[in-house]
Structures are given as structure tokens and as C-alpha cells.
Amino acid sequence: MRDTRRARLVIGVLLAAALILITVDHRAANGTLLAPVRDVASSVFGSVEGATATVTGPITGFFKTISNAPGAERAITALRKENAQLKSDLDAQRLNRDRVVKLDRMLGLAGLGRYRIVPAQVVARRASPGFEDAVEIDIGTGDGVRTDMTVLSGEGLVGRVVHAGPSTSTVVLLTDPALAAGARMEGGNELGVVNGLGEAGGNDNLIKFRMLDSSSPVQVGRRIVSFGSQGSAPYVPGVPIGVIERVDTTPGELTRTAYARPFADFSSIDVVGVVTEAPKRDPRDSVLPPVPKPAVSRQAKPVERPRLLPAPRPVETSQAETRETDQTVEQPAAAAPGANARLRQSEPPRSGHEPREQTRLAPSPTPERAAPGQVGQAGDQRRQDRGA
Structure with missing residues (x-):
């Protein structure tokens, strides 16, 4: 741009206008005609400033990090030394505590045995x-x-x-x-x-x-x-x-x-x-530590369940045993024909409402086998008893 009188005049007018606007805006109260213009200008320039800061921020941070690198390195070295010193002090304190415990135990043993x-x-x-x-x-x-x-x-x-x-x-x-x-x-x-x-x-x-x-x-x-x-x-x-x-x-x-x-x-x-x-008298066994008691484990006692008895098995009888039992029941009746009559006479009369008692017949010993010649006599005797 050439340095002419016209250009100087334009720049002077713009500067005068800017000064007038700034003075009016500063003295005027809120809600003037210039407020919308100021808001629009601030929003436009604010967006531009934000975009510029986003672009130039990493570059500014990089140069700042480079400039602060020597100081940061010294700070890290100082922190490492301080950390090592703290660890050393902590280990020394732990070791001293262990030594104090051992020394106290040793003095206790020496006191029991009266050793100097x-x-x-x-x-x-x-x-x-x-x-x-x-x-x-x-x-x-x-x-x-x-x-x-x-x-x-x-x-x-x-x-x-x-x-x-x-x-x-x-x-x-x-x-x-x-x-x-x-x-x-x-x-x-x-x-x-x-x-x-x-x-x-x-x-x-x-x-x-x-x-x-x-x-x-x-x-x-x-x-x-x-x-x-x-x-x-x-x-x-x-x-x-x-x-x-x-x-x-x-x-x-x-x-x-x-x-x-x-x-x-x-x-x-x-x-x-x-x-x-050394002690004046032998301490014998007084310096020995107490005998540790054995650990007793507490276990829950198992619950005893009642044992179920097996059900009785039914007695199986063969047909031959059934026939022998029938014969055994019939033979006493045949041997004493008058026994039933005497039994009926000795029993009192029963009414129709009295319950009848069931009598169990005890098994009698197995009868002896009859001789072949006596089989016919036994059969005749049974028929006579049944007729009577």
C-alpha cells in the first residue's frame, strides 16, 4: 500500500471512529444500541481465539517443556534420593525393632538363669x-x-x-x-x-x-x-x-x-x-521355655442315625408240610373221641353278643409212621369218629 495522503486520511478516520465507539460504549449503560454489535464481535473473535489456542497450544507446551527440562530432571533426582533415604530409614527402624525384641528376650533368659x-x-x-x-x-x-x-x-x-x-x-x-x-x-x-x-x-x-x-x-x-x-x-x-x-x-x-x-x-x-x-547356683531346668500344649482340634460329633431293622421275611411252607400239619391236627381228635363232648359240657353257654375267642392250636409232634397192616384200622377208626 502506497503512503499517500488519501490512505493517511482513511486510517485517521477509522482510528477516530474506533475511539468514538469505544468511548461511547464505555460510558453508555447496558442495553445500548452497541450491545448487540459487541456480542457479535466477541463471539466471532472468541471462536477465532479458541481455534488459535487449540493449534498453538501443543507447540507452546513443547517449548515450555524443553525450557523446564533441566529443572524437572533435578527435581526427579532429588525425589529419588529422598525416597531411597526413606526406605533406608524404614528398614533401619524395622531392624532396630527386631533387635530390641531379641535383646529383650535375651535379657529375660539371662534374668531367669541369673547370668550377667x-x-x-x-x-x-x-x-x-x-x-x-x-x-x-x-x-x-x-x-x-x-x-x-x-x-x-x-x-x-x-x-x-x-x-x-x-x-x-x-x-x-x-x-x-x-x-x-x-x-x-x-x-x-x-x-x-x-x-x-x-x-x-x-x-x-x-x-x-x-x-x-x-x-x-x-x-x-x-x-x-x-x-x-x-x-x-x-x-x-x-x-x-x-x-x-x-x-x-x-x-x-x-x-x-x-x-x-x-x-x-x-x-x-x-x-x-x-x-x-556365672550364677552361684545351677538353675537346672528353670531357663527352659514352657512346653507348648498340643493343639486340640474341635470336630463336630457325627449324628447317630437310628438303625432300621429289616422286615421279617414271610415263612414259606411247602405243600408237604401243610399236609403233615393237617394230619397232625386231625389225629388228636381221632385219638380222643369223647374229648369234644366233654369240652362242650364244661364251656358255659354263650350269648349271641359275646365275642368269640380264637384259640391257637399248638403244633404236635410229628406222628410216627404206622405199619402197613395198621393203615386200614386207622382209616376205619377215622370213619367211626366222623360218624359219631
């Missing part, structure tokens, strides 16, 4: 010279730990200290094959020796218990405790060891061998206690 202990935590599991199953704990001579001290947990005997350093100590476990400890049967004085089985014990970590007297009774389910050593080193008396699960009897041997499951869980051992002072 120093709590410790297992920090590593390693082999020691001469032993293959040992652990490292986080206390040493600075805490009063010495070599050949008993180590226990909240469940029972764990092992003994074989090396004590300034801040750490090595404990050989009860499952080690080189370890031997004196043991006693619960509720008696049957003595034996406990030895570990190592890898031969399997996942159950079974231990071997050999009775010194082959005649001593050994039963599955009986529990064993530590017998104690001289001077309570390396083992103090009365610490629970395990429950007998299997007994092997070999004829001719001087000892009997049993296999027991330890009370302590050696696969997840964590919190232990080193006994620094």
Missing part, C-alpha cells in the same frame, strides 16, 4: 583357625570379654569365645564339628556330649548328642540343657540347647546317639550376649 551378660551384635561370619563355623561380634576385652566365655541368645546356647580382641571377639558356634559341650537331659541326670555336624547337619543345623550311658532312656521330644564346665568356663550350666528329634540305636556300642534341633537359629543370628559372670 554383655550384649553384642554379630558383625561378620567368618572361619577361624581350627574352626569352620564362627562369627565376629562387636565387643572385646575393653567390654570385659575374655577367652572361653559362654555366648547365648534369647533362645539358647550359641557357642563360646575363642579369641578376644580389644574391640571385637571371635565366637565359634555350637554347630561347628570341632566344638564339644557337656549336656544333660531335662528332668534328670542323664549326661552326654553335644557336637556340631557342620554341613552334615543340613539346613536344620542339627547337632549330635551322645549319651555317656547306653542304658539311659532317650526319647524323641525331650530337651537338653548345658551341664556346665569346671569353673563355668567355657560353659555355664542350665542354658537351653535343643530338642531331640531322632535317636539312633546301634547294638554293641557303649553310647547312644541322638540328633537334636538347637533352640538358637544359627541361620539368622544377630544379637547375642557374652556371659561374664
